[in-house]
Amino acid sequence: MPTGRPVRILLVEDHPADVALARKAFARIATPVQLHVVLDGLEAMQFLHRTGRHANAERPDLVFLDLNMPRMDGREVLREVDADLTLRSIPVIVLTTSAADVDVNMAYSLCANSYLTKPVTFDEFLKLVQLIELYWLQTALIPR
Amino acid sequence: MIWFTLTCLVSVSAGLAYWLWRADQRVQRLLEQAQLDMLERRRAENRYHFLIRNLPNTTVCMFDRNLRHIIADGELVTTTIPPGREMEGLTPEQVFPKDVVDILLPFYKAVFQGKPSRTEQHFRTRTYRITFLPMFEAGADTVELGTAVFLDVTEERATVTALRDQTHDLERSNRDLEQFAHVASHELKSPLRRIGSFADLLQSEFDAVLTPEGRQYIQHIGEGVQSLRQVIESLLTYSRVQPEQARARMVRVEMQTVIREAVRDLALLIHERRARVSITPSLPTLTADPILLRQLLGNLIANAIKFNTTGKRPLVRIEATRQLLYWEVRVTDNGPGIPANLQDKVFGMFQRFDSRVEGSGIGLALCKKIVGIHRGKIWCESPSEGGTVFVFTVPAGQSR
Numbered sequence: 209m210p211t212g213r214p215v216r217i218l219l220v221e222d223h224p225a226d227v228a229l230a231r232k233a234f235a236r237i238a239t240p241v242q243l244h245v246v247l248d249g250l251e252a253m254q255f256l257h258r259t260g261r262h263a264n265a266e267r268p269d270l271v272f273l274d275l276n277m278p279r280m281d282g283r284e285v286l287r288e289v290d291a292d293l294t295l296r297s298i299p300v301i302v303l304t305t306s307a308a309d310v311d312v313n314m315a316y317s318l319c320a321n322s323y324l325t326k327p328v329t330f331d332e333f334l335k336l337v338q339l340i341e342l343y344w345l346q347t348a349l350i351p352r
Numbered sequence: 353m354i355w356f357t358l359t360c361l362v363s364v365s366a367g368l369a370y371w372l373w374r375a376d377q378r379v380q381r382l383l384e385q386a387q388l389d390m391l392e393r394r395r396a397e398n399r400y401h402f403l404i405r406n407l408p409n410t411t412v413c414m415f416d417r418n419l420r421h422i423i424a425d426g427e428l429v430t431t432t433i434p435p436g437r438e439m440e441g442l443t444p445e446q447v448f449p450k451d452v453v454d455i456l457l458p459f460y461k462a463v464f465q466g467k468p469s470r471t472e473q474h475f476r477t478r479t480y481r482i483t484f485l486p487m488f489e490a491g492a493d494t495v496e497l498g499t500a501v502f503l504d505v506t507e508e509r510a511t512v513t514a515l516r517d518q519t520h521d522l523e524r525s526n527r528d529l530e531q532f533a534h535v536a537s538h539e540l541k542s543p544l545r546r547i548g549s550f551a552d553l554l555q556s557e558f559d560a561v562l563t564p565e566g567r568q569y570i571q572h573i574g575e576g577v578q579s580l581r582q583v584i585e586s587l588l589t590y591s592r593v594q595p596e597q598a599r600a601r602m603v604r605v606e607m608q609t610v611i612r613e614a615v616r617d618l619a620l621l622i623h624e625r626r627a628r629v630s631i632t633p634s635l636p637t638l639t640a641d642p643i644l645l646r647q648l649l650g651n652l653i654a655n656a657i658k659f660n661t662t663g664k665r666p667l668v669r670i671e672a673t674r675q676l677l678y679w680e681v682r683v684t685d686n687g688p689g690i691p692a693n694l695q696d697k698v699f700g701m702f703q704r705f706d707s708r709v710e711g712s713g714i715g716l717a718l719c720k721k722i723v724g725i726h727r728g729k730i731w732c733e734s735p736s737e738g739g740t741v742f743v744f745t746v747p748a749g750q751s752r
Contacts, residue, residue: 223542223546225550226546229546229549229553232553273445305538305541305542305545306538326542326545327547328544328548328549328577328581329545329549329552329577330548330549330550330552330553330556333549349392
C-alpha cells in the first residue's frame with residue numbers, strides 16, 4: 209500500500225493502559241501510522257461522522273474496535289456503522305478480550321472484517337500488531 | 353276287625369311319624385346348611401373388609417344405582433367418619449360434607465353410564481386420587497354397581513413437590529455458579545493481561561537501569577501472571593461445560609470410536625513418552641455427549657501418561673464391563689499410584705499433587721462434572737501391586 213501519507217488508524221479503546229500498549233506496539237512497526245484514540249462508541253461515532261469535538265477529523269483507513277466500553281459499546285458501533293452506507297466500506301477490526309462465540313458471530317454478521325482477541329503478553333501483542341501490519345497495511349488493498 | 357283297624361292305624365301313624373321325622377331331618381339339614389352358608393358369607397365379608405381396611409392409604413367403596421354404599425371401608429372411613437357410624441347403607445350426601453359431595457356426586461353418577469374416570473381432589477388437608485369404575489353384571493352390559501377407590505397421595509404429592517423445588521434450586525445455583533465463573537474469569541483476564549504486558553515492557557525498556565534484583569522481581573511477576581492465567585483458563589473451561597447443552601447433544605456413541613479419537617488427540621504426548629494405550633475390543637455403545645466423552649477419556653488417558661513419573665514406559669489399559677444397570681469403564685495405568693487418603697481429593701478443583709507435572713488442576717474436576725452430567729460415578733483405586741485405576745460408570749439405559 210505505497211502512498212505518501214501515513215496510515216490513519218482509529219483506535220476505540222476505553223482503558224488508558226491498553227491505549228498505551230497499542231501506542232507502544234504501533235510505534236515499533238515500520239509502516240508509519242497516525243493513531244487516533246477515542247474512549248468509547250459515542251466518541252467513535254462523532255469521529256466517523258466528523259461532529260462535535262471531532263468536527264475536523266479525517267476519515268480513518270482502518271478502525272480497531274474494543275467491544276466492552278462504557279456509554280456506547282463496540283457492538284452498537286458495529287450496528288451503526290453497518291447501517292451507514294458511507295461508513296460501511298471502512299475496514300473494522302475487533303480487538304477485545306471476549307472470545308465468546310456470540311460476540312464473534314455478531315461481529316462478523318455485522319461489518320467487522322476481522323476479530324482478534326487481545327494477547328496476554330506484550331511480546332505477543334507486538335507480534336499481533338506486526339501481523340496486522342503485514343496483512344492490512346502491506347498486503348490487502350483497502351479504500352483510501 | 354278292630355285288630356286290623358288298629359294295626360292299620362299303628363302302621364299309618366308309624367309311617368307318618370317316620371315321614372315326619374324324615375321331613376324334620378331335612379329341614380334340620382337345610383337350616384344347618386343355611387347357617388353354614390351364613391357363616392361362610394360372614395367369613396368372606398370379614399376377609400374382604402379386613403383386606404380393604406388394611407390396604408395402605410386406600411379406601412374402597414361400592415355403591416348401587418341409588419348411590420347407596422354397599423361396601424365402604426378403608427383409611428378414609430376409619431379416620432373421617434365418626435366412630436361407630438357406618439358408611440354402608442348410606443348415600444354420599446349422608447356421609448360427606450356438602451362441598452365434598454358437590455365435587456364427588458357427578459363422578460358417582462357417571463359410573464352408571466358405564467364410564468370409568470379418575471380425578472385428584474384435595475379434601476381438607478389430604479389429597480386423594482380417586483378412581484371410579486363401573487362393575488358390569490356378569491355377561492351383560494348393564495352396570496350393576498359402581499366402585500370408587502380413594503388413594504391418599506398427600507405424602508407422595510408433597511415429596512414430589514419438595515423434590516421438584518430442590519432440583520430447581522440446585523439447578524439455579526449451579527447455573528449461577530457457572531455464570532459467576534464465566535464472568536469472573538473474563539473480568540480477571542483484562543487486568544491480568546495489563547500486568548503481564550507492562551511487566552514485559554518494564555523488562556524490555558528499562559533493562560539498562562534495572563539491578564539483577566529488579567529483574568528478578570519482574571520475572572516473579574511474569575510467573576505469577578502465567579499461573580493465574582492458567583487458573584482463569586481452567587475456570588472458563590470448567591464453566592463452559594453446561595449440563596443442559598450436553599444433555600441436548602446426547603446421542604448413541606460407539607465408545608471404541610471415541611477412544612480412538614481421544615488417542616489421536618494425544619498422539620504427540622503418546623509419542624513423546626513412548627506410551628502404549630491398549631483397548632479391549634468389546635466396548636459398548638453408550639448414550640452420551642460425544643464431545644464430553646472424548647474429553648473425559650482424553651483427560652484420563654493423558655493423566656495416566658503424564659503422571660507416570662516412575663521412569664517406566666507408560667502403559668494404559670481401557671476396558672468396560674457390563675454391570676446390572678450400568679457400564680463400568682476402567683482406565684488402568686502402571687504409574688506410581690495414588691495414596692488412599694488422596695483418592696477422593698484428586699477430583700477437587702485446583703488440587704495439585706505432583707508439582708513436577710505441568711497441569712491445570714482442573715482435569716479430574718472436569719472429569720467428575722462430565723460423568724455427573726451422564727448420571728454416573730467416578731472414583732479411583734490404587735491396587736497394592738501399584739498403578740492406578742480410574743473407574744467411571746455410565747447408565748446402560750438402552751445400550752446393548
